[in-house]
Structures are given as structure tokens and as C-alpha cells.
Amino acid sequence: MQTVSIRHTQSYDPDILYRSVCEHFEALILAADLSADMHVLLKPNLLAGRDPSLGVTTHPALIQAVALRLRELGVKHITLADSPGGLYTPASLRKVYSACKLNPLREILTLNEDVTSGERDGFSILTPVLQADYLINLPKLKTHGLTVMSASVKNLFGCIPGLRKPELHCVYPTIEAFTALLLDLSAAVKPHLTLVDAVDCMEGNGPGGGKVRPMGYTLCSRDVYATDEIAAKLMALQPSMAPTIRLARKRGLCDPQAIQQIGDNLIPANPPFILPDSIITKERFFSTRGLFHHFFGRKRTYPVILADKCIGCGLCGESCPKHLIDIMSKKAVIARKGCISCFCCQEMCPVHAIDVVRKRAW
Numbered sequence: 001m002q003t004v005s006i007r008h009t010q011s012y013d014p015d016i017l018y019r020s021v022c023e024h025f026e027a028l029i030l031a032a033d034l035s036a037d038m039h040v041l042l043k044p045n046l047l048a049g050r051d052p053s054l055g056v057t058t059h060p061a062l063i064q065a066v067a068l069r070l071r072e073l074g075v076k077h078i079t080l081a082d083s084p085g086g087l088y089t090p091a092s093l094r095k096v097y098s099a100c101k102l103n104p105l106r107e108i109l110t111l112n113e114d115v116t117s118g119e120r121d122g123f124s125i126l127t128p129v130l131q132a133d134y135l136i137n138l139p140k141l142k143t144h145g146l147t148v149m150s151a152s153v154k155n156l157f158g159c160i161p162g163l164r165k166p167e168l169h170c171v172y173p174t175i176e177a178f179t180a181l182l183l184d185l186s187a188a189v190k191p192h193l194t195l196v197d198a199v200d201c202m203e204g205n206g207p208g209g210g211k212v213r214p215m216g217y218t219l220c221s222r223d224v225y226a227t228d229e230i231a232a233k234l235m236a237l238q239p240s241m242a243p244t245i246r247l248a249r250k251r252g253l254c255d256p257q258a259i260q261q262i263g264d265n266l267i268p269a270n271p272p273f274i275l276p277d278s279i280i281t282k283e284r285f286f287s288t289r290g291l292f293h294h295f296f297g298r299k300r301t302y303p304v305i306l307a308d309k310c311i312g313c314g315l316c317g318e319s320c321p322k323h324l325i326d327i328m329s330k331k332a333v334i335a336r337k338g339c340i341s342c343f344c345c346q347e348m349c350p351v352h353a354i355d356v357v358r359k360r361a362w
Contacts, residue, residue, distance in 0.1 A: 025069055
């Protein structure tokens with residue numbers, strides 16, 4: 001039985017969050033897992049240095065509530081680690097920590113600045129992840145321009161260091177290949193617990209350029225795949241629409257009929273979450289015609305720069321796995337030829353200056 005604990009968590013008020021975290025831990029009997037000398041790793045979503053109110057990153061108040069509960073259960077060694085988009089250096093990490101309002105947490109946990117990595121099952125993995133005795137996955141529930149949704153499985157992509165992530169987009173350029181990569185990575189990392197921040201979510205052009213969608217939930221499970229099933233239900237998204245869920249079912253990693261929901265009732269979003277423009281542009285992606293175009297190449301979606309919004313920061317070019325973006329006259333310019341439509345550029349743009357168009361591929 002794959003058990004998912006569901007808690008109404010109406011806001012990021014510290015007392016409300018702490019109560020929800022304690023209820024999750026008690027429901028899943030997590031205290032039995034933990035010991036004083038254990039090194040616990042918290043893996044949030046720190047896509048970029050954005051204010052928590054924007055719904056881009058895991059909220060610091062939830063991270064704090066988890067760390068406080070771990071301390072009360074006797075855990076002495078707690079580290080927070082993630083590889084945001086772009087460069088992976090101590091200086092870039094400190095900048096992200098500051099923007100995401102994480103520095104006050106230094107009193108109860110360690111904010112990782114070790115930018116080394118090692119190998120596991122063919123993946124380059126952050127050293128703190130490799131060294132952890134117990135890994136708690138803390139994703140933010142969002143839509144995603146490539147994988148439709150970003151939650152438990154997708155969050156683990158941040159265990160890969162820095163610009164190695166866009167390199168993998170080049171090696172696995174199709175959604176099918178990239179999804180298989182994400183599931184293989186999930187099996188390599190093996191989080192012991194996943195706790196989803198679905199208090200304020202993101203819809204539209206996620207994971208970095210969408211709009212906040214308040215939902216007022218936290219979801220928690222020992223099973224990363226079951227958590228994504230329930231997260232999709234909360235978004236009112238057909239689970240099969242998310243490629244990570246579809247492939248997890250195909251591999252026998254999750255049986256939706258075997259998931260046990262405990263705690264509070266789950267009320268799906270009404271209306272459903274707005275999907276990214278890269279998924280729905282001019283024609284619905286999940287229509288018969290939309291699926292045909294996606295898989296057989298009649299039409300594809302591409303990122304385009306909105307010059308009036310672009311500030312020439314260069315973050316899009318830094319994240320482009322094919323190195324197709326240059327800054328000219330203080331504006332970003334994308335070379336269309338060679339684009340694999342991974343939308344890493346759109347993820348990282350801090351001013352929402354990258355739109356999506358659908359063009360014929362042949």
C-alpha cells in the first residue's frame with residue numbers, strides 16, 4: 001500500500017505549517033526512522049533566486065517547520081542542498097539563498113556551499129546528497145513547460161550539479177527520453193520522504209514564469225510516485241497527461257488503485273490548473289491533432305524573446321543546453337536552428353520575457 005498523507009495547510013503561518021508537518025510525521029510514523037547522529041538532507045526546489053511570494057521555490061517557512069520537527073526528534077545534522085538553474089558555485093548559491101529568504105534558517109540547519117559532486121548509477125550527483133543518510137524531498141507544486149507538472153520526481157533533477165542539467169537536455173532531447181532519465185534518477189537518489197509544498201502553487205507558464213495558485217495543502221509520503229499521483233489530482237490534471245506519471249505506471253512503480261489517502265479530504269482545483277503555453281498554443285496539446293503534431297513533428301513549440309521586456313541579463317543564454325542564445329544590443333537573441341524546445345531559457349528568465357510560438361517543423 002502506497003500511503004499519502006494529506007493536510008489542509010491554509011497559509012505559511014509558522015504555527016499552521018508546524019502543526020501540518022507534525023501530523024504528517026505522526027501519520028507516517030517517521031520518528032522510528034530517525035536517529036541523533038543521522039545526516040538528514042533537505043532537497044527543496046530552488047529553481048532560481050526568487051522571492052518566496054512568487055511561488056517559484058519551496059517556501060522557507062515550510063523548510064523551517066520540517067527542520068524544527070527534526071530537531072525535536074533529536075536529529076543533529078540537517079543540511080539543505082539543491083542545484084538551482086545556471087552556475088553552481090558558492091557565490092551563486094549564496095545569492096539564491098538570500099533571494100529565497102533562506103539565510104535565517106542557518107540557525108537550525110546548514111545551507112550547503114559544497115559544489116563538488118560524485119557518481120551514482122551513472123549520474124553526477126551533488127556530494128551532500130551522496131553523503132546523506134536520510135533524504136527528504138521538498139518540491140513545490142507547479143506546472144512545467146516540458147513535463148506538464150513539476151512535483152516530486154521532477155524536483156530530484158536538482159540533485160544534478162549546475163550546467164550538467166542543460167547538458168542532459170541535449171543528450172535526452174525528446175520528452176520520452178528525458179522522462180525516462182528522470183525516473184532513472186529518482187531510482188538512483190531514492191528519497192526516503194517527499195513533502196510537497198502545495199500551499200501556494202504555480203499555474204500557467206511554470207516552473208518559473210507562471211502565476212500563483214493558492215491551494216492550501218501539503219502532501220507527504222514515503223513513495224515519490226504516489227505523491228505525484230495525488231499532486232496531479234489536486235491540480236485537476238489527468239494523471240496520464242504528466243509523462244513522469246505515465247511512465248511510472250508503465251514501469252510498475254505506482255498503482256493508482258493501491259494508493260491510500262489519509263488525513264484530510266482532497267478537493268481538486270476548480271477550475272483545473274492553467275497549463276503552460278508550450279503545452280497548449282493555438283491548439284490543445286492533448287487533443288488528437290495536438291498529440292499527432294507533438295509526436296510526428298508537424299508542428300513544434302519554440303521559445304521567442306519579447307524584446308520590450310528583455311533586460312539582457314543573460315540568464316537564458318547561460319541555461320541554454322545548445323548555446324543558441326546571445327546578447328546583442330542588450331537584448332537576448334535565440335537562434336532557431338538546433339533548438340530542442342526544452343524551455344530552460346523560459347524557466348530562468350526573471351522578467352517573463354520569453355514567450356512560446358508554434359511553428360511547422362517541416
